[in-house]
Amino acid sequence: MEPIIQVKNVSKSYWRNSLEIPVLHDITLNVEDGEFLALMGPSGSGKTTLLNLIAGIDRPSQGELNVAGTDISKLNESGLAKWRSASVGFVFQFYNLIPVLTAYENVELPLLLTKLSRAERKKHVEATLNIVGLGDRMNHYPKQLSGGQEQRVAIARAIVTDPVILVADEPTGDLDKNSAKEILTLMTRLNKEFKKTIVMVTHDQHAAERATRLLHLEKGDLI
Amino acid sequence: MKVFKLIFKNALRHKLRTFLTILGISIAVIAFGLLRTVVTIWSSSVDAAGADRLITRQSVSFIFPLPLAYKPKIEMIQGVTKVCGGVWFGGVYKDKSNFFARSAYDDNMFEVYPEFVVAPKEFDEYKKTRNGCVIGSGIAQQYKLKVGDQMVLDGDIFPGRWEFVVSAIYKPKNKNTDATQMFFHFDYLNERVKQEYPGRGDMVFWYVVQINDPAKSAQISEQIDSIFKNSTAETKTETERAFTQSFVAASSAIITAMNYMSYAIIGIIMLVLANTMIMSARERTREYAVFKTLGYSAFHLTGLILGESLLISCIGGGVGIALLYPIVAGFEQVMPKGFFPFFFIEPVTVILATGSALLIGVLAAVFPIHKALNTKIVDGFRFVG
Numbered sequence: 218m219e220p221i222i223q224v225k226n227v228s229k230s231y232w233r234n235s236l237e238i239p240v241l242h243d244i245t246l247n248v249e250d251g252e253f254l255a256l257m258g259p260s261g262s263g264k265t266t267l268l269n270l271i272a273g274i275d276r277p278s279q280g281e282l283n284v285a286g287t288d289i290s291k292l293n294e295s296g297l298a299k300w301r302s303a304s305v306g307f308v309f310q311f312y313n314l315i316p317v318l319t320a321y322e323n324v325e326l327p328l329l330l331t332k333l334s335r336a337e338r339k340k341h342v343e344a345t346l347n348i349v350g351l352g353d354r355m356n357h358y359p360k361q362l363s364g365g366q367e368q369r370v371a372i373a374r375a376i377v378t379d380p381v382i383l384v385a386d387e388p389t390g391d392l393d394k395n396s397a398k399e400i401l402t403l404m405t406r407l408n409k410e411f412k413k414t415i416v417m418v419t420h421d422q423h424a425a426e427r428a429t430r431l432l433h434l435e436k437g438d439l440i
Numbered sequence: 441m442k443v444f445k446l447i448f449k450n451a452l453r454h455k456l457r458t459f460l461t462i463l464g465i466s467i468a469v470i471a472f473g474l475l476r477t478v479v480t481i482w483s484s485s486v487d488a489a490g491a492d493r494l495i496t497r498q499s500v501s502f503i504f505p506l507p508l509a510y511k512p513k514i515e516m517i518q519g520v521t522k523v524c525g526g527v528w529f530g531g532v533y534k535d536k537s538n539f540f541a542r543s544a545y546d547d548n549m550f551e552v553y554p555e556f557v558v559a560p561k562e563f564d565e566y567k568k569t570r571n572g573c574v575i576g577s578g579i580a581q582q583y584k585l586k587v588g589d590q591m592v593l594d595g596d597i598f599p600g601r602w603e604f605v606v607s608a609i610y611k612p613k614n615k616n617t618d619a620t621q622m623f624f625h626f627d628y629l630n631e632r633v634k635q636e637y638p639g640r641g642d643m644v645f646w647y648v649v650q651i652n653d654p655a656k657s658a659q660i661s662e663q664i665d666s667i668f669k670n671s672t673a674e675t676k677t678e679t680e681r682a683f684t685q686s687f688v689a690a691s692s693a694i695i696t697a698m699n700y701m702s703y704a705i706i707g708i709i710m711l712v713l714a715n716t717m718i719m720s721a722r723e724r725t726r727e728y729a730v731f732k733t734l735g736y737s738a739f740h741l742t743g744l745i746l747g748e749s750l751l752i753s754c755i756g757g758g759v760g761i762a763l764l765y766p767i768v769a770g771f772e773q774v775m776p777k778g779f780f781p782f783f784f785i786e787p788v789t790v791i792l793a794t795g796s797a798l799l800i801g802v803l804a805a806v807f808p809i810h811k812a813l814n815t816k817i818v819d820g821f822r823f824v825g
Contacts, residue, residue, distance in 0.1 A: 274733055274817040295737055302735020309821070313730045317449040327734045329443070374734075 219286075220247035221381065221414050222271055227280030229266055240266045242437045244280070248382075253408040253415045255428030262434040264418045265386055271416055272305050272384045273297045285381040302330050306375030310387035312367040314359040314374075320346065321355040324373045331378065345373045349403060365396025372403060376413065383407065385417040389424050401427045443740075447747040450720070458752060461716045465756025465800070466763065468709035469793050473764040474771065475702040476789040479695055493552065494649040494657055495683040496664055499676040505643035506673050508630075513667055519651050519660050524552045525626055525644035531593035531602065533583075540579055541621045542593065544629040545648075550574075552650045555613040556621075562587060562608035571628055572607030578619035580609045591622075598633060615784065649677070706796045713756075713804040717749050721808030728812045729820025738813050745812060749805035750798065757797025761790060 224246040230239045241263045248254050256264040269275035270282060273289045282290045285304050292300055314323045321342055328338045346352050349369040359367055368388060375383055385404065389397035405427050407413045417428060425431050433440050451458055496514065498504040505527075514523045527544040547567060550558055558566070558574060565587075566572045575585060585591065585606055593602040604624055612619040626644070634641030651660050661677035668675045721728075728741055764785060772783040815823070 269818055272733075298732065298735045298737050301733065307733050309730075313726060313821075315446075315727055315730070317453055318446070326731075330735050330740075 218250065221250040221252075221285055222246070222248035222416070223281070223283040224267075224271065225281040225283070227267075227270060227277045227282060229263070229270060229275070230278045240437055241270075241277075244437075244439055246432070246439065248414060248416060250414055251408070251412050253405070253427065253429040254417065255425040255431045256416065256418045256434060257420070257425055257431060258434035261436075263437040264434045267434065268384050268386055268416060268418050271382075272307060273301050302327060303378065304381045306378065306380040306383045308368070308371050308375050308383065308385035308388045310390040312359070312364075312371045312391075314367055314370055316359050319356050319358055320351060320362065320370045320373075323359070323370055324377050327374060327378045341377055342373075345377045346370075348376075349373045363396065364392050365399055368392060368396070368400050369403065372400070372407075376407065376411075380413075382414045382416065385415065387418055387420065389419070389421055397421070397424070443743065443747070447744060447751055450724075450744070451748050451751050453720070457716060457719075461713055461752055462756040462759065464712050465709055465753055465797065466760035468705045469757050469760025469797060470764050470767055471705050472702045472796065473761065473785065473789055473793050474768065475698050475705075476792060477768055477783070477785050479698050479702070480786045480789060481783055482695055490553070490555075490650075490680055491654040491657075492651055493680040494651060494661055494664070494677050495680050496647040496649055496675050496677040497645065497683075499665075499674040502645055504673070505640075505645055506647065506675065508642040508644060510668065510673075510675070511644075511647065514647060514649055514664055517660060517663050517667075519653060519656050520649055521652050522548055522552050522650040524549045524648045524650075525646075526648060527626060527629060527643075527645050528597070529593070529595070529602075529624075529629065530597040531595045533591065533593055538583070540576075541618070543621070543623055544626045545623050546626050549623060549648070550610075552648050555617045556610040556623075557613050558608045558610045566607035569605055569607045570625065571604050573604040573622055573624040574608040574610050575606055575622045576619035577609055577611050579622060580606075582620070585609075598629065598637075600632075600636065648680070706800065710800045710803055713749065713753055713800055714807060716752070717745070717804045717808045718811075720748070721745060721812055725812075725815060725820050725823040728815065729817045729823075732817050732820070741812050742809050745809045746802065746805045749808075750801035753797045753801030753804065757794060757800075760797070761793055764790075764793070 224244055227241060227244045228239070229241040230237050232238070244267060246267075256267065258264045266275065270277050271284060273282075273284070273292070277290055280290070281288060287300055287304070289297060289300060314320075315326070318326070324342045324345055325338055328341060331338075333341065343352065343355070346355055349372055351366060351369055351373065354362060354366060354370075357366075359370070362370065368391075372388075375385075383404075388404065389400050392400060401424055404415060404417070408415050408429070415428075417424065419425055496506070496510075498506055508525065511523050511525060514520060524546045526546075526549070529542040529544055531542055532538070533540070533542075550556055550563065556574075556576075562574075566574055573591060575591075579585065587606055587609060589606045591604040591606060593604065595602050610619075630641060649660070649664065651657060657679050661679075664677040665675050731741060731744075768783065768785055
């Protein structure tokens with residue numbers, strides 16, 4: 218069976234004025250379906266950039282990226298947007314919930330792009346919020362939730378469309394120890410029970426220990 | 441959850457800022473509407489001018505009279521259907537501040553001006569009453585006059601005490617017809633002038649010439665003027681519209697300034713709304729990155745930003761237009777009586793105000809939309825507002 222994520226000779230550079238800043242050098246990496254991969258490395262090593270490339274929110278300078286059977290390096294902006302809505306779920310360090318929407322409405326956001334009816338969306342949102350243990354907080358606004366609860370809403374938003382892969386950028390970076398543990402337990406459950414492929418960037422050794430594979434990046438190279 | 445709900449919630453994020461912006465738009469729409477109303481009313485006399493009417497006056501100025509003997513000569517011209525002599529009377533009714541137009545006309549004047557509607561019974565009474573007069577319903581209402589009442593004018597162009605009886609009250613046929621004029625018999629004026637000022641008798645200030653084909657107005661005007669060429673009182677004939685325009689033109693600088701001012705107000709408020717939208721969009725840079733990450737397209741983001749901008753501008757515009765009516769009514773009350781013969785909001789003013797509010801909403805959203813669409817997702821997440 219083909220790996221669900223295939224990164225072939227991918228390089229990425231940024232330009233500041235006329236100065237080229239290389240971030241990733243000729244990365245080749247495969248991630249199997251159902252794997253829980255943790256990417257670690259010091260600040261500036263390029264791990265978030267690699268995660269962004271895999272998630273299709275940034276483009277490589279060179280190389281090929283095949284995710285869930287699609288060569289995403291060849292998609293245009295609108296093609297990428299459609300692909301992301303169907304294939305990838307995102308969990309951010311700072312949750313990035315929309316403050317004027319309730320937990321229910323935040324989780325419903327990705328479903329508004331689908332053809333699901335209102336009743337079907339309701340069923341999906343309620344089921345997902347129950348999975349993350351927030352079935353009783355659906356009508357709460359982000360400011361009425363704790364950091365851990367906000368991150369659980371963000372995870373619910375990430376998985377409500379049943380994406381092929383879940384990418385998480387420092388998901389426990391802004392949480393206290395107990396909340397972080399809860400989030401990691403939830404992610405492990407998503408990986409084991411719901412067979413979600415997860416790619417997670419982290420600085421936290423405890424978080425990395427939950428992954429089934431650990432890779433280190435340093436100065437743009439996998440080591 | 442619907443997109444409209446999100447637009448509505450976004451607009452209410454900073455309630456005070458949104459309220460102040462809406463208030464600003466409302467005030468601007470009111471100011472715009474008020475200025476446009478004044479400008480429209482100012483030039484409405486030109487719009488009300490009949491296309492089938494010419495005015496013949498002395499070529500030097502209309503304050504110099506023309507002999508009555510000209511009337512039959514003008515009537516002889518082919519294409520002329522009626523000729524009616526008119527004299528500007530002036531005078532004072534009770535107080536100098538009570539201004540309204542007072543003129544003496546031949547009795548066929550109401551055939552030439554069908555927009556002044558007089559009840560047949562009252563008109564018959566007017567024709568029978570030597571010192572009868574016809575007043576507009578606006579004057580009747582303002583000075584609480586009714587048929588049968590006496591009106592005394594203190595003459596200035598034609599000095600003396602002039603007593604009239606209100607024989608009829610005319611009603612304006614159209615909304616922009618002046619309902620604040622007073623007309624009386626030329627014969628009544630002429631008889632007394634001939635007695636008291638013999639040299640000024642048998643003269644009119646202008647002739648209103650009704651023609652059967654407005655397309656021939658230039659040709660007929662030329663014919664009339666050519667008849668009286670090289671006479672002691674040469675004439676200048678022009679369409680009633682051109683004649684009226686010459687009065688309005690005297691105030692054209694003020695009207696032009698008011699026009700520019702009304703558009704400047706729209707420009708200023710556009711900048712205010714644009715500022716609000718730019719601030720809102722800047723604060724939501726990370727959120728737009730989230731929306732893009734979730735798969736929302738340029739179309740969706742444009743809808744969110746444009747929707748919010750239009751919502752604010754439409755509420756502001758709607759409130760402004762709704763308040764414009766009572767404010768214009770109040771403005772009319774505080775204006776000196778008779779300053780404007782009528783004062784109402786033209787439908788075109790409402791259309792312009794609505795269109796401006798919509799245009800402001802669209803234009804104010806252009807820059808934030810451009811910014812939101814052209815910010816890369818990764819840059820959006822890095823943004824610190």
